[in-house]
Amino acid sequence: MPASCNTISRRFCIAPMMDWSDRHCRYFWRLLTQEALLYTEMVTTGALIHGDRHRFLHFNPQEHPVALQLGGSEPADLARCASWAQEWGYDEVNLNCGCPSDRVQSGMFGACLMAQPQRVAQCVAAMLDACDLPVSVKHRIGIDDMESYQNMVDFVAPVAEAGCRVFIVHARKAWLKGLSPKENREIPPLNYPWVYRLKQDFPELEIIINGGIQSLDEAEAHLHHVDGVMIGREAYQNPWMLADVDARLFNSRKTVVSRDDVLAGLIPYVQTQMDAGAQLNHITRHILGLYQGVPGARKFRRHLSENAYRKDADIEVLTDAFDKVKASGFGDRKAAVG
Numbered sequence: 291m292p293a294s295c296n297t298i299s300r301r302f303c304i305a306p307m308m309d310w311s312d313r314h315c316r317y318f319w320r321l322l323t324q325e326a327l328l329y330t331e332m333v334t335t336g337a338l339i340h341g342d343r344h345r346f347l348h349f350n351p352q353e354h355p356v357a358l359q360l361g362g363s364e365p366a367d368l369a370r371c372a373s374w375a376q377e378w379g380y381d382e383v384n385l386n387c388g389c390p391s392d393r394v395q396s397g398m399f400g401a402c403l404m405a406q407p408q409r410v411a412q413c414v415a416a417m418l419d420a421c422d423l424p425v426s427v428k429h430r431i432g433i434d435d436m437e438s439y440q441n442m443v444d445f446v447a448p449v450a451e452a453g454c455r456v457f458i459v460h461a462r463k464a465w466l467k468g469l470s471p472k473e474n475r476e477i478p479p480l481n482y483p484w485v486y487r488l489k490q491d492f493p494e495l496e497i498i499i500n501g502g503i504q505s506l507d508e509a510e511a512h513l514h515h516v517d518g519v520m521i522g523r524e525a526y527q528n529p530w531m532l533a534d535v536d537a538r539l540f541n542s543r544k545t546v547v548s549r550d551d552v553l554a555g556l557i558p559y560v561q562t563q564m565d566a567g568a569q570l571n572h573i574t575r576h577i578l579g580l581y582q583g584v585p586g587a588r589k590f591r592r593h594l595s596e597n598a599y600r601k602d603a604d605i606e607v608l609t610d611a612f613d614k615v616k617a618s619g620f621g622d623r624k625a626a627v628g
């Protein structure tokens with residue numbers, strides 16, 4: 291499928307999340323929203339160059355629009371990978387400059403690249419040369435002793451100069467030593483005003499805000515200041531929130547009216563994937579939060595957690611989980627429509 295290049299909207303994006311935003315999860319999200327731009331988990335240039343490229347790059351055409359996130363710091367390697375992103379049909383290619391894990395730091399990429407804006411500029415220029423896709427950069431508001439707004443501008447300006455038009459800003463800094471990746475998503479304080487100011491100072495850039503956004507009300511408030519929002523954990527843990535994205539943020543029709551419709555759409559996919567050798571829990575682990583907050587949610591989650599990992603688990607485990615919610619008396623369709 292040809293890439294849709296610059297026509298994609300980044301008004302609402304779902305974050306790259308290692309181990310979470312895999313192709314099964316993205317298929318599930320796509321049943322909830324047609325409009326959101328989905329990001330893959332980070333894939334390193336090394337994995338693509340030396341590993342099973344097909345396995346890492348393969349995705350379902352229904353996932354569009356979908357962006358490939360790369361981890362790397364060698365312009366030539368990133369250029370090769372960007373050209374593969376285009377060949378495989380991705381809609382955007384993104385460079386990770388925000389992930390603070392030790393593994394990533396030892397590979398000299400991720401958030402530590404914020405200390406090397408010129409290198410990032412070279413990476414972006416090489417990627418843009420190698421493909422026709424939009425190239426975006428996901429970064430923090432700073433790392434370690436980058437204390438000021440100006441420090442962030444000193445990173446963004448040369449990268450923009452090199453041709454990057456889209457910046458996804460996780461609105462907290464990262465401490466490269468002393469905090470785990472999880473702590474780095476929780477402890478450094480959020481600073482949304484710096485991201486708003488970046489949009490004011492660089493109106494020609496597309497600025498997407500990320501970090502701690504937990505509802506579409508909050509998303510709408512941010513959209514008064516920036517071009518788009520990116521949500522990670524809340525979308526994963528409470529995926530039903532995504533059902534309102536198309537109507538509220540894009541003025542288009544809702545993709546689904548009930549959670550039951552989502553499951554009905556997922557079941558044929560699960561069956562096809564299992565026929566092709568997938569394990570049931572590799573898909574169902576992503577949907578545990580679908581009924582969050584409604585009667586039967588715990589039973590749904592528990593039934594899947596206790597049964598879907600078994601070697602002989604088949605589609606009935608999923609349909610039985612669904613029956614347990616219904617038996618709890620949750621009138622989803624009525625609740626959703628009414």
Ligand SMILES: Cc1cc2nc3c(=O)[nH]c(=O)nc-3n(C[C@H](O)[C@H](O)[C@H](O)COP(=O)(O)O)c2cc1C
Pocket residue numbers: 305306307308309310331332359386388389428460475500501502503520521522523524
């Ligand atoms: C499990 C998990 C894995 C993540 N993996 C990545 C990743 O591969 N690349 C990346 O840029 N950010 C990654 N992140 C960070 C998210 O993309 C996002 O920036 C962060 O969670 C803040 O957004 P949120 O508060 O909406 O979750 C990850 C986050 C989580 C929770």
